[in-house]
Amino acid sequence: MLTKDAERILDEELIKLFIKGDMRAFDDIYAFFNPKLYRFIFSLVKTEEDTEDLVHEVFVKVWENRKSLRKYAAFESYLFTIAYNTTVNFLKSRVKSSQYIEYIKSVQVAVCDAPYVDEVNNDEINEKLWSLIEMMPTRQREVFKMKHFQNYSYKEIAEILNISINTVENHMVKSHKFLKERFGESYLLILLFIHLFL
Structure with missing residues (x-):
């Protein structure tokens, strides 16, 4: 569990550990951001199943591309940019479906x-x-x-x-x-x- 201080702002050391591949750091980051990320994506796609899939996809992308992160303080912006792009690509793929229209x-x-x-x-x-x-x-x-x-x-x-x-x-x-x-x-x-x- 994250401390109260960590709930206000993610510690730079935690991000560094995450970038190095520390799974405990990943678990802490996941626990901290999952609720906000879920709310954000659900507000766009409107279905629980798609939201869960997209949240999972976002965290996988963040994990796989963690070494590209350079500014620790910008982690939240980095995460939500990936979430935004992932969700937009998903929505774009649905544009032609009659149900989506x-x-x-x-x-x-x-x-x-x-x-x-x-x-x-x-x-x-x-x-x-x-x-x-x-x-x-x-x-x-x-x-x-x-x-x-x-x-x-x-x-x-x-x-x-x-x-x-x-x-x-x-x-x-x-x-x-x-x-x-x-x-x-x-x-x-x-x-x-x-x-x-x-």
Whole structure:
């Protein structure tokens, strides 16, 4: 079990042990991040079975690529980037399924016709999206990531950052307006990849 200090921030030594292949360190990291990762992925795919499979796949990828991690303090961002990419690839593979299209309609996200979707270069979307996110003002970027990539509620974000819920909402409105202006007509598709809903 992680200590209370480790629950607030992962110890650099733990990450170093993980990179070296220490299974106990991996178990601690898994126990710490599994609930948040599960919430994040489930909010996108909406089924327990797919979520469990994707969480497992993410941790396998993190383990297999652990030696590529250089900045210990950035481990959480590293983990959720892998989770984001893995989930987006999974969702993209489902776009042509009639059941998935019905699901998209159920959350009221307009999806462009299938040929357009097929032409989307996921790597380009991912690169542009993260580049634009990094261009956001610091607090706005922080709120956006907490909402869309860590699946915190507005209330949780407000409490963690010690700001009002109204301020959180304003940051979210501004961040989506910022992205919409830069992605143009393809913005709805970007929303699909970000979180499937506004």
